[in-house]
Amino acid sequence: MIKPLFYRSLSLVLVAPAILLLMTLALGLTGISDRILVSIAEQTLQEVKKSLATQIHDPSALEAAIQLRKQEIYSSYGLDKPWFYRMFQMIVRIATFDLGRTRVIKSFTGSQEVSEIILERIPNTILLVTIPLIFSAIAGISIGVKIASRPGTLLDRLTSYLSIISYTLPSWWIGIVLIILFGFYLKIFPVSGMYSIPPPSDTLSRILDLIWHSILPFTTLVIVQIGGWIYSARMIVLNIAQEDYVNAARAKGLPEDIVRRRYILRVAAPPIVTNIVLGLSGSLGGAIITETIFGWYGMGSLYYQAIMTLEENLLIALTYIYTLIYISARIILEVMYLALDPRVRY
Known part of the structure; x- marks a missing residue:
């Protein structure tokens, strides 16, 4: 009796990674994940532009520095690779309860965890x-x-x-x-x-x-x-x-x-x-x-x-x-x- 019950429980546990996979596929295939990350990267880039503008006064040098930082920012968010590379990492991270941080929503104490x-x-x-x-x-x-x-x-x-x-x-x-x-x-x-x-x-x-x-x-x-x-x-x-x-x-x-x-x-x-x-x-x-x-x-x-x-x-x-x-x-x-x-x- 214990063995069949164990196998039934194991089949139920396998539902969790299946749901994670379906959820990440939905976000990836529809392009929602890319749009979210591009929006975050662009917000970060705007702050960088303001900072660089106060330090570099040559327009061509400023543009080159902005493009370099843009590549670095996009790379840090995984936007330089296809979405499925990023989604696989997210599945592993969420499955191990490394839930990450939010962008806008905060806790009552101000935490974004x-x-x-x-x-x-x-x-x-x-x-x-x-x-x-x-x-x-x-x-x-x-x-x-x-x-x-x-x-x-x-x-x-x-x-x-x-x-x-x-x-x-x-x-x-x-x-x-x-x-x-x-x-x-x-x-x-x-x-x-x-x-x-x-x-x-x-x-x-x-x-x-x-x-x-x-x-x-x-x-x-x-x-x-x-x-x-x-x-x-x-x-x-x-x-x-x-x-x-x-x-x-x-x-x-x-x-x-x-x-x-x-x-x-x-x-x-x-x-x-x-x-x-x-x-x-x-x-x-x-x-x-x-x-x-x-x-x-x-x-x-x-x-x-x-x-x-x-x-x-x-x-x-x-x-x-x-x-x-x-x-x-x-x-x-x-x-x-x-x-x-x-x-x-x-």
């Missing part, structure tokens, strides 16, 4: 995206399992309709409605940012201020997520509850709690756990729309900023990290399947 920028954004995303996901999953699964035991009742129909409405509502629309209602009209909650301006000085006040600013985006994500959890849990449990072995257990006179726990939830556990683990791993990628609307500095808004500013290193690093998170989640699921479902054998 990609690793530092990412590390300071992850806690913000966990607070805003992961915690609402956990809350929505626990509440949604509990409600879904409960109403699945009473199919066709008024409560079941009402909850099903509300869950479908919740699932189909776009997060940006809910966010804007909450901002208009509670931010502008009632003026109860702040409409943007993570802290007040100026932020509180003591630790407790900062924590309370952060919680206060997170209520609207937190509520937005819960509203749009909980419906999906209710509906999926209801459908999974409802389908299993109609199986013959469940009806046989009820015919034997077993209490409904035992039937639900031993014969329904045990079988329903693998797909529900799959949704939870993949949802948690996906939540670390952030919520681009919600974070942008509420001015929250998380992984989602960071990815959006990286796209808008064409931060090549940051884009590839974020994609690589998201891939590693997904691979880790899949390996965890493979192990959990063995514990949850005795029928699974590799």
Whole structure:
């Protein structure tokens, strides 16, 4: 059992270099990588021109010096070679977690190291995206399992309709409605940012201020997520509850709690756990729309900023990290399947 599980995990791990390769090929073949580096090189060259102009007054000598420095600058960025030479080096560098530096985007402390920028954004995303996901999953699964035991009742129909409405509502629309209602009209909650301006000085006040600013985006994500959890849990449990072995257990006179726990939830556990683990791993990628609307500095808004500013290193690093998170989640699921479902054998 261990050997097949190892090979399955190894096949998942090979996804990471494949994603890196595809990402770098996309940037290279489309010419985006060259355009980004040429833009950086030209900015550097402009600074060099200003410096040389104050030192060299002969126009021909100045032009010759500029051309020489231009060749040196272009060579330092790898622009004197075909793009695939540079892309191969980037793949090796990113794969070994040498994530490089950004051009424009900086960390809260002013650092341009990609690793530092990412590390300071992850806690913000966990607070805003992961915690609402956990809350929505626990509440949604509990409600879904409960109403699945009473199919066709008024409560079941009402909850099903509300869950479908919740699932189909776009997060940006809910966010804007909450901002208009509670931010502008009632003026109860702040409409943007993570802290007040100026932020509180003591630790407790900062924590309370952060919680206060997170209520609207937190509520937005819960509203749009909980419906999906209710509906999926209801459908999974409802389908299993109609199986013959469940009806046989009820015919034997077993209490409904035992039937639900031993014969329904045990079988329903693998797909529900799959949704939870993949949802948690996906939540670390952030919520681009919600974070942008509420001015929250998380992984989602960071990815959006990286796209808008064409931060090549940051884009590839974020994609690589998201891939590693997904691979880790899949390996965890493979192990959990063995514990949850005795029928699974590799």
